Amino acid sequence: MLKDITLGQYFPLNSPIHKLDPRFKIMFTLAFIVLVFFADSVPAYLGIGVFLGFVIKLSKIKARIVLKSAKPLMFIIIFTAIINLFLTGGDNVVFQWKFLKITETGIVNAVNMALRLLFLVMGSSLLTYTTSPIMLTDGIERLLSPFAGIGLPAHELAMMMTIALRFIPTLLEETEKIIMAQKARGADFESGNIFKRAKALIPVLVPLFISSFRRADELATAMECRCYRGGKNRTSLKQLKINGNDWIALSAMLVFAAWIVVCDVFNLNIMGY
Amino acid sequence: MSITVENVCYTYGKGSPFEKKALDNVSFHIEDGDFIGLIGHTGSGKSTLIQLLNGLIKPDSGKVIVNEYDLTSEKIDMKKVRSTVGIVFQYPEYQLFEETVYKDIAFGPANLGKSDEEISAIIEDVLPLVGLSSDILDKSPFELSGGQKRRVAIAGVLAMNPRILILDEPTAGLDPAGRNDILSCIKKLHDKKNVTVILVSHSMEDVANTVNKIMVISDANLIAFDTVGNVFSDSEKLKNIGLNVPQVTRIVNHLRQKGIELGSGIYTVEAAVEAIKKRVRGNDIC
Ligand SMILES: Nc1ncnc2c1ncn2[C@@H]1O[C@H](COP(=O)(O)OP(=O)(O)O)[C@@H](O)[C@H]1O
Numbered sequence A: 001m002l003k004d005i006t007l008g009q010y011f012p013l014n015s016p017i018h019k020l021d022p023r024f025k026i027m028f029t030l031a032f033i034v035l036v037f038f039a040d041s042v043p044a045y046l047g048i049g050v051f052l053g054f055v056i057k058l059s060k061i062k063a064r065i066v067l068k069s070a071k072p073l074m075f076i077i078i079f080t081a082i083i084n085l086f087l088t089g090g091d092n093v094v095f096q097w098k099f100l101k102i103t104e105t106g107i108v109n110a111v112n113m114a115l116r117l118l119f120l121v122m123g124s125s126l127l128t129y130t131t132s133p134i135m136l137t138d139g140i141e142r143l144l145s146p147f148a149g150i151g152l153p154a155h156e157l158a159m160m161m162t163i164a165l166r167f168i169p170t171l172l173e174e175t176e177k178i179i180m181a182q183k184a185r186g187a188d189f190e191s192g193n194i195f196k197r198a199k200a201l202i203p204v205l206v207p208l209f210i211s212s213f214r215r216a217d218e219l220a221t222a223m224e225c226r227c228y229r230g231g232k233n234r235t236s237l238k239q240l241k242i243n244g245n246d247w248i249a250l251s252a253m254l255v256f257a258a259w260i261v262v263c264d265v266f267n268l269n270i271m272g273y
Numbered sequence B: 001m002s003i004t005v006e007n008v009c010y011t012y013g014k015g016s017p018f019e020k021k022a023l024d025n026v027s028f029h030i031e032d033g034d035f036i037g038l039i040g041h042t043g044s045g046k047s048t049l050i051q052l053l054n055g056l057i058k059p060d061s062g063k064v065i066v067n068e069y070d071l072t073s074e075k076i077d078m079k080k081v082r083s084t085v086g087i088v089f090q091y092p093e094y095q096l097f098e099e100t101v102y103k104d105i106a107f108g109p110a111n112l113g114k115s116d117e118e119i120s121a122i123i124e125d126v127l128p129l130v131g132l133s134s135d136i137l138d139k140s141p142f143e144l145s146g147g148q149k150r151r152v153a154i155a156g157v158l159a160m161n162p163r164i165l166i167l168d169e170p171t172a173g174l175d176p177a178g179r180n181d182i183l184s185c186i187k188k189l190h191d192k193k194n195v196t197v198i199l200v201s202h203s204m205e206d207v208a209n210t211v212n213k214i215m216v217i218s219d220a221n222l223i224a225f226d227t228v229g230n231v232f233s234d235s236e237k238l239k240n241i242g243l244n245v246p247q248v249t250r251i252v253n254h255l256r257q258k259g260i261e262l263g264s265g266i267y268t269v270e271a272a273v274e275a276i277k278k279r280v281r282g283n284d285i286c
């Protein structure tokens, strides 16, 4: 089911992670992504795993749901791993069959890439799972506002993101409804070769496009009716305030970053990995 | 074409934080040729129930049997089911996609493997049923009015010649004239072709004017399934679940409290007019 795609979804729960300041959370996520790409040893990955597990636990979101967030990207992850597995050179050949050659470096690279991508998706999913779209864009807007001076339309960008995020579930729901309606008219999405299946999607895509334009139009009208005029002099209903928990989270993040850097700099490893 | 539903449960988003029980142990039996009104509040599970009736979704537990087809079994030929049970979804005009009205109505029968000649005969049959003339066939469905679009969409389902027709709030968002047109089309279809019809609605007036039996669903449970008279006679029960009897019936009940008895079993404006006329003639108080 399309509903299983949870990427970009928000789970409204009451947890310390949900309550963190979105600016901190966004910066943490960016830092996390960078750190994940520094990791290349077992101790570093263990560190990431423990840190992520800890955050998931605190966020009260079921670990299964966070794991599932990687599902839509599984293809890319596996593809990247396979490319790395076969196309990495090296001397220590583990397996060879005709021109296909797997080297030890290849295996290490494949595992590295797969783990990094997996952690990356899970980490960034956690951000959207625990931050409402409003808070998220509020945070982005505030983080970008220093650049407004050099002509960056911070508010407009944030508004565009809010709207895009807001409409992901709506469009998924709509898609599902249209699929149902066309199925009820005997449409068959499950059999035939790839071209037949692609063609079977036309009865879904056309109504979907039309309704997206209609929605965009209605939304624009509704915004105009309420005198929306962009970001100038707008204040928010909920002012972002930094409190004690945010500083605690920052300390945790710093400890985590330090561990990854230490692993990297001192080449900490377990049996050479 | 009877429909039997036995102990059906259905839950959305099982295991997620958004888990929602949409149907809870629902059982009923619908006879061939029945004209059923399915009423209930928004979110009570009406749309879920009708999607079960042609296998678009499978129940978590329980059985759905349409005619001889057991929709819960794996081996069932879905094409047969879809051609037996036609569903007109809520706002069906949003599913139109073809370049011309003709092609759009032809989509269903073409999926069932009908030939071009058969299809053009079917379309000729179906158009008058929904009150459309053949000069719109070459138009784009997107340049029609809202009411016309809806008729085209309904025609698209009728073109599959279903023996059971289910309509999910077919009058939602239409003006009163459009509403009456659509309802009388459906009634005609039922009377002429003896199609079993399930009409989903939350308008008591729509239902009172057209159907024979009413199914009331509230918060995932089937509350009542009886004749129009029996369901509307228990206005307390309906009120408890946030529904109401038709407006005229309410007026008749108020008049009764004030000591003016018009009789029971008045659910339509026409019946009320008759009753008032009779009473006025009987003891000319006016
Ligand atoms: N695709 C879906 N995913 C999750 N929940 C749903 C979905 N469709 C309906 N629901 C929920 O199930 C309940 C019953 O919905 P529905 O059958 O559409 O009610 P009705 O048609 O009577 O308004 C509602 O609470 C609704 O929010």
Ligand SMILES: [Mg+2]
Pocket: B043, B046, B047, B090, B168
């Ligand atoms: Mg509904």
